[in-house]
Amino acid sequence: MAERRFTKDHEWIELNGAIATVGITNYAQEQLGDVVFVDLPPAGKKITKGGEAAVVESVKAASEVYSPVTGEVVESNADLAKNPALANTAAEAGGWFVKIKVADPKELSALMDAAAYKKFVDGLH
Amino acid sequence: MRYLPLGPDDRAKMLGVIGAKSVDELFKDIPAKARVSGLLDLPMHAGELQVERTLGAMAAKNRAAGAGPSFLGAGSYRHHIPSAVDHLIQRSEFLTSYTPYQPEVAQGTLQFLFEFQTAVAMLSGMEVANASMYEGGSSCAEAVLMAGRVTGRSKAILSGSLHPHYRDTVRTFCQFSPVTVEYGEPNVDGNEDLASKLGPDVACVVVQTPDFFGNLHDYTKLGAACHAAGALLVVVVTEVVSLGALKSPGQMGADIFAGEGQSLGVGLNFGGPYVGLFATKKQYLRQMPGRLCGQSVDADGRRSYVLTLSTREQHIRREKATSNICTNSGLCALAFGIHVSLLGEEGIRRLAKLNHAAAVQLADQLGGVKGVKVLNKTFFNEFTVQLPGSATEIVEKMVGQGVLVGVPVQRLYRDRPEVANLLLVAASETNTDADRAAYVAGLKKVLA
Amino acid sequence: MKTDTFSGNRGLDLEEPLLFELGRPGVTGVDMPDAPKVASKLGGLEREGSIGLAGVSEPEVIRHFVRMSRNNYSIDANLYPLGSCTMKHNPRLNEKMARLPGFGDVHPLQPESTVQGALELIHVLGHWLKTITGMPAVAMPPAAGAHGELCGMMAIRAAHDAKGDKHRTRVLIPESAHGTNPATAAQCGFSVDPIPGNSHGRVDLAAVKAKLGPDVAGIMLTNPNTLGLFENEVIEVANAIHSVGGYFYADGANFNAIVGKAKPGDMGVDAIHINLHKTFSTPHGGGGPGSGPVCFSQALAPYAPLPMIVERQGRFHLIEHRGSAGEPGEKSFGRMRTFNGQMGMFVRALSYMMSHGADGLRQVAEDAVLSANYIMASCKDDMTSPFPGPCMHEALFDDRFLEGTGVTTLDFAKAMIDEGYHPMTVYFPLVVHGAMLTEPTETESKESVDRFIHVLKSLAKKAKSGDAQFFKDAPRYAPRRRVDETAAARNPVLRWTPPAPKAQAAE
Numbered sequence A: 001m002a003e004r005r006f007t008k009d010h011e012w013i014e015l016n017g018a019i020a021t022v023g024i025t026n027y028a029q030e031q032l033g034d035v036v037f038v039d040l041p042p043a044g045k046k047i048t049k050g051g052e053a054a055v056v057e058s059v060k061a062a063s064e065v066y067s068p069v070t071g072e073v074v075e076s077n078a079d080l081a082k083n084p085a086l087a088n089t090a091a092e093a094g095g096w097f098v099k100i101k102v103a104d105p106k107e108l109s110a111l112m113d114a115a116a117y118k119k120f121v122d123g124l125h
Numbered sequence B: 001m002r003y004l005p006l007g008p009d010d011r012a013k014m015l016g017v018i019g020a021k022s023v024d025e026l027f028k029d030i031p032a033k034a035r036v037s038g039l040l041d042l043p044m045h046a047g048e049l050q051v052e053r054t055l056g057a058m059a060a061k062n063r064a065a066g067a068g069p070s071f072l073g074a075g076s077y078r079h080h081i082p083s084a085v086d087h088l089i090q091r092s093e094f095l096t097s098y099t100p101y102q103p104e105v106a107q108g109t110l111q112f113l114f115e116f117q118t119a120v121a122m123l124s125g126m127e128v129a130n131a132s133m134y135e136g137g138s139s140c141a142e143a144v145l146m147a148g149r150v151t152g153r154s155k156a157i158l159s160g161s162l163h164p165h166y167r168d169t170v171r172t173f174c175q176f177s178p179v180t181v182e183y184g185e186p187n188v189d190g191n192e193d194l195a196s197k198l199g200p201d202v203a204c205v206v207v208q209t210p211d212f213f214g215n216l217h218d219y220t221k222l223g224a225a226c227h228a229a230g231a232l233l234v235v236v237v238t239e240v241v242s243l244g245a246l247k248s249p250g251q252m253g254a255d256i257f258a259g260e261g262q263s264l265g266v267g268l269n270f271g272g273p274y275v276g277l278f279a280t281k282k283q284y285l286r287q288m289p290g291r292l293c294g295q296s297v298d299a300d301g302r303r304s305y306v307l308t309l310s311t312r313e314q315h316i317r318r319e320k321a322t323s324n325i326c327t328n329s330g331l332c333a334l335a336f337g338i339h340v341s342l343l344g345e346e347g348i349r350r351l352a353k354l355n356h357a358a359a360v361q362l363a364d365q366l367g368g369v370k371g372v373k374v375l376n377k378t379f380f381n382e383f384t385v386q387l388p389g390s391a392t393e394i395v396e397k398m399v400g401q402g403v404l405v406g407v408p409v410q411r412l413y414r415d416r417p418e419v420a421n422l423l424l425v426a427a428s429e430t431n432t433d434a435d436r437a438a439y440v441a442g443l444k445k446v447l448a
Numbered sequence C: 001m002k003t004d005t006f007s008g009n010r011g012l013d014l015e016e017p018l019l020f021e022l023g024r025p026g027v028t029g030v031d032m033p034d035a036p037k038v039a040s041k042l043g044g045l046e047r048e049g050s051i052g053l054a055g056v057s058e059p060e061v062i063r064h065f066v067r068m069s070r071n072n073y074s075i076d077a078n079l080y081p082l083g084s085c086t087m088k089h090n091p092r093l094n095e096k097m098a099r100l101p102g103f104g105d106v107h108p109l110q111p112e113s114t115v116q117g118a119l120e121l122i123h124v125l126g127h128w129l130k131t132i133t134g135m136p137a138v139a140m141p142p143a144a145g146a147h148g149e150l151c152g153m154m155a156i157r158a159a160h161d162a163k164g165d166k167h168r169t170r171v172l173i174p175e176s177a178h179g180t181n182p183a184t185a186a187q188c189g190f191s192v193d194p195i196p197g198n199s200h201g202r203v204d205l206a207a208v209k210a211k212l213g214p215d216v217a218g219i220m221l222t223n224p225n226t227l228g229l230f231e232n233e234v235i236e237v238a239n240a241i242h243s244v245g246g247y248f249y250a251d252g253a254n255f256n257a258i259v260g261k262a263k264p265g266d267m268g269v270d271a272i273h274i275n276l277h278k279t280f281s282t283p284h285g286g287g288g289p290g291s292g293p294v295c296f297s298q299a300l301a302p303y304a305p306l307p308m309i310v311e312r313q314g315r316f317h318l319i320e321h322r323g324s325a326g327e328p329g330e331k332s333f334g335r336m337r338t339f340n341g342q343m344g345m346f347v348r349a350l351s352y353m354m355s356h357g358a359d360g361l362r363q364v365a366e367d368a369v370l371s372a373n374y375i376m377a378s379c380k381d382d383m384t385s386p387f388p389g390p391c392m393h394e395a396l397f398d399d400r401f402l403e404g405t406g407v408t409t410l411d412f413a414k415a416m417i418d419e420g421y422h423p424m425t426v427y428f429p430l431v432v433h434g435a436m437l438t439e440p441t442e443t444e445s446k447e448s449v450d451r452f453i454h455v456l457k458s459l460a461k462k463a464k465s466g467d468a469q470f471f472k473d474a475p476r477y478a479p480r481r482r483v484d485e486t487a488a489a490r491n492p493v494l495r496w497t498p499p500a501p502k503a504q505a506a507e
């Protein structure tokens, strides 16, 4: 199984071949509270590392989801669009946001692994 | 001072608890240079009776529209407001409450907003309406900005028969935005080809019906052309009573409806406060400006209402908000809602018929005056007449006859000498046969 | 659904369906004669199909709205401590004055000769506002505070543009600012550069200076600020922004604290909006209407919006179009609404100002500030404040006193509802954790404020005693328990729609 990487903005990314799946972390969904809406990019949209990939909204907050890598959107999660609660109940599984065709897989290696991310999150309290 | 409950002993005790020697200690953060020493150069406090005398004297210098026959429109219309409206909006619980941020103690406001949204959506034939904007012109401007966001395009085309003040408001709102505004010549006869102006950069076409000059339009074809070209159709209605008689913007395929609700429940008020109406299609919901009230349930499962989709708004989205609007026109929305409730389906249709009939009768009578020509082929309760001389001067002379005869088109189109003789005339259910007779008799005298 | 009565009512608390659920065809609440027969000029554009409006009689309409009204909290019923909103007493004299036919029943486009009193009223109100703020000019059209911000920022943009300064695109805004400030700046095409606060809850002057540059258009500063504190370095901020050619926009939403005590004109302000619906007591009406006149410095005055009023030899004139060179309105940034302004609010505000006069207005600020400080001092052993006093007319608390109790600011707010109080403004400003911004205003008696303090202190003690569930379950005694905002947002129902015809019973 491919390894997961994490960003300081609380996105996770998992690379399978040339395609990466991106979502928000469990910690992020807890901070947001009940997710009520997600705005996902259309397939074919080019996105850059650190650029806005999607928007996730709770009742009282709206946050950008930044792309951890540069590439092109190949798919958005239609189930999530229909049922935004998936971002709460299955943030790091069925609640993924987008699949991206990655331009440079090496970009991932700069990101945190699970252990480093856990340490990062623990440090936020 | 009758509005201030604290007495000298209270103040002394409170200062004691705070541990301050004088109230001025509490103001010590204000730089000395900016402090007022002593009192402002303004009159001292006054009792009710004195204030009533002073303001009453100012009010008496104005001619109230209802003090005699009045036929003014051009975006603000005089209608009879049922007594229940003013009684109900003055209830403390409506008048003196704030924006319903705590839904558990604001269901009264929230329910009326939900009903207001429903009534506006029904009248305009649109899917969803918001909980009000300031007034019609700024509502129209917000519609144009929204069309820019929805389409990602940057040009707005305004009809030459859009109310000139709406046009100007749109230009002001857009002048520092990515949206550029193009508008037509004053379009008195209602014939203009807007579809030919469509192109890949056009975000929206903004039209009005009844238009500024009173002409009626079916924009169905224009809407289809807009959609084919990827643009939105924005339909403006400044006389909302017309929707009791005329095909609605929604029925014409409008993407956004922007209107003025002043005609129902609100009154003339020398121009404000009024109530801006705003409605659109469901698919554009998240690009809408303004507050929205939605239905939900409380912890006991009882139907309840609450402000919703607030992530569009400034208090959450800040510089990325769909609009900067915060305070809107809540109490005027309530007045509108109560008036619509009293009218109901049957009432609004009857009111619209009465208005139309009043205007047709007046147009027929004015058309019979020598030198006066009614220009409209179609109209609802307002039309344009051509006079044999300057409309501004004739209006002024007719004040002497006790009749407010209409709005000179020149007043809104200052730099257009060709409209100098045109007068906008509106009639409503408030006008009597005697009013019309006074109009015609006075006009004959003035033109003689 | 939980109801403990057969009717769903609870004593005086009467349930009320939507009006649309009450309607029947053929019923109306307005009687009108039949329209005379005329030859239609509608050109075949008659509306087809039913609009869908409900038919109800007048008594039903009265009951409908009266019942609904009883579910609302109001300043007429009790103290309304919403910080930044200035929920003060709304004198009924003002309502009476606004309804004089000479003000309420005047058309905005009547000939000037027939509206001299209306123009005079606006002119006189403008004079009061200029005197109170110490500013030389005023623009009356804005419909609310945010509309006033737009007015001020457009004037700033127009002033820069007139000098050919098109590169000034950045506006400095403290992080504690109200959301309308950044939203307005963005609407005028500016980018927003946030300024952090300092440890005293004021804007960090060093940070302001560090952000200055030739591309800065101006600063938007709220004073007194949204933390309820006066920006004591306001003059230094003004000098700094002016030193790079920028303008100073002041958000005057909190003007109630300093009316009659200090003048923005003496602080280097170039534009300031005054919310007549806050400081000058025009009623909030469940969210509006408001009115937000903007006072201008000499530098920005030429760019003020249309229409404007000028007085010549005792006659008042309405300038409705851009003038030619040298005439008023020559450089105006344009029209920002259809008609003149919020006349109904102008009458109410002037009625209030005249009632108070120079002496009363000063007392307003003193009593408002005194009451807020009294709350802050009285609660200091039970609640926590992020910044030491004295405060202005708002006492700000944070949620440190709730730490470890399991009770949140929201829970605390909902428990206040059961005690008969509308909560203070919560979670604003965003820069203070669990903020509770409390504004009693000057129109509360000491006895009323004491009762309120008693509730705050008692609830704080109760929270610390460990009964979190008590707070989670609140409110219990309001017309509604907690409303599910998540459900409302996930599946928006924004209007009533007729129920689908009932399906036949299943076979």
Ligand SMILES: Cc1ncc(COP(=O)(O)O)c(C=O)c1O
Pocket: B325, B326, B327, C084, C085, C144, C145, C146, C147, C178, C180, C181, C222, C226, C251, C253, C254, C275, C290, C291, C292
């Ligand atoms: C600090 C501050 N600025 C601006 C505004 C906006 O004023 P308005 O709601 O009148 O548009 C408010 C209103 O709540 C405010 O509190």
